[in-house]
Amino acid sequence: NFPTHQGQTSPPNPLDKASNPESPHSGFSGYGKLESSKQTDTRRITHISAEQKRRFNIKLGFDTLHNLVTTLSSQPSIKISKATTLQKTAEYITKMQQERAQLHEEAQKLKEEIQLLNTAINTCQQQLPATGVPITRQRFDHMREKFREYVRTQTLQNWKFWIFSIIMEPLFESYNGMVSTASVEDLCRSTLTWMDQHCSLPALRPMVLSSLRLLSTTTAILTDPSLLPEQATLAVTQGDPAAALDHSLQPAPRQ
Missing domain, CATH: 4.10.280.10 (Helix-loop-helix DNA-binding domain)
Known part of the structure; x- marks a missing residue:
């Protein structure tokens, strides 16, 4: 045994630190165990x-x-x-x-x-026929007679209407042969079809040109236009407008 001197203290024992619960090393060890337990619980819950x-x-x-x-x-x-x-x-x-x-x-x-x-x-x-439902000959002729009667009446009032009728007659013929009046629906449908086929510019141009050529070559419109009023009146009063397009209908030259 070594003598102890008054006023001196012995050095701390390491074993005492480890066994002391208030030691800092002991606190770190407990915290690690707690964290490990929490992670285990979290994984188990997940x-x-x-x-x-x-x-x-x-x-x-x-x-x-x-x-x-x-x-x-x-x-x-x-x-x-x-x-x-x-x-x-x-x-x-x-x-x-x-x-x-x-x-x-x-x-x-x-x-x-x-x-x-x-x-x-x-x-x-x-x-099916291109003109739709066939139209009876009787109805066709009846409409043509109505057209000629209208042309005659208007021409006697103004002879220039006859020139207009010559140009319009082919258009009327196509309308008369194509448009059906069996019902309102048929009238609308066939009229629209007729307009698409005969009233477009590509269809009107050759038709009008043909009428003008016929008018120019069979009447005196180019040689003596003053004869046209008499020719027009003669054409509508003879009952056959086509007859006016014959050279024989031209009146004798004026004296």
């Missing part, structure tokens, strides 16, 4: 939550299959295992695929039938 979510999704999927598959939904009170559910679902999918293939085949047949019917309709339409 794992449990993921497992519950997975099981919920599986249950939701099987419930959806029960509602979609008719062989399962028709027996809601019977407990069906998951294996049976999957088997019934596979059978139902196979059945639906077969029905889909059958419907696709029927739809293809209907499309082919529609195409054949359209071809037959087009063939029938091509066999």
Whole structure:
């Protein structure tokens, strides 16, 4: 034993520090254990939550299959295992695929039938007359007589109207032969068709040019325009406007 001197203290023992609960080293060790325990709890909670979510999704999927598959939904009170559910679902999918293939085949047949019917309709339409429903000869002649009577009345009032009628007569003939008055719908439809075919500029230009050429070569409009009033009156009073386009209708030269 070494003597102790008054006023001196012995050095601290390391073993005492380690065993002292108030030692700083002892605090760090306890904190590490606490953190490790918290991490373990967090991982366990996360794992449990993921497992519950997975099981919920599986249950939701099987419930959806029960509602979609008719062989399962028709027996809601019977407990069906998951294996049976999957088997019934596979059978139902196979059945639906077969029905889909059958419907696709029927739809293809209907499309082919529609195409054949359209071809037959087009063939029938091509066999119809270009002017639509045939117009009776009696009605055609009656309209022509009405037109000539109107031309005669207007020409006797003003001989210039006769020149206008010569230009317009081909247009009237096409209208008289094409437009149908069987009903209001037929009148509108055939009139629009007539306008598209005969009243466009490409159709009017040659028609008017032909009428003017005929008027210029069969009347005195170029050689002696003063004869036109007499020619016009003679044409409408003889009952046949076409006769005025004959050279024999030209009056004798003035003395």
